[in-house]
Amino acid sequence: GFQVQLDLTGIFMHGKIPTLKISLIQIFRAHLxxxxxxxxxxxxxxxxxxxxxxxxxxxxxxxxxx
Structure with missing residues (x-):
């Protein structure tokens, strides 16, 4: 997979699973x-x-x- 930065975070992930990306963005936003x-x-x-x-x-x- 390729490396992408999660929106509004300093977190990078490798892969192509869009639902995983959405879940991680929700975890790391709003100080969760x-x-x-x-x-x-x-x-x-x-x-x-x-x-x-x-x-x-x-x-x-x-x-x-x-």
Whole structure:
């Protein structure tokens, strides 16, 4: 396949499947990807916090890097 950039994103994809391109554009526009990332990070922090002893972790702290 050939490389194309998804509209309104910095994401490149290889291939010719138009429905995949449309789906990826929807995921990466309107900050949806950032919301998904934030949700995953929060879920991981919660699991780590619940398993401090088993994982031998002193504490869990979420930090903003932007």
């Amino acid at each position: 990807w950032q919301k998904i990332h934030e949700s995953v990070v929060m879920d991981l922090c919660q699991v780590f916090d619940q398993e401090l002893d088993a994982l031998e972790i002193d504490n869990v702290q979420k930090e903003t890097i932007h």
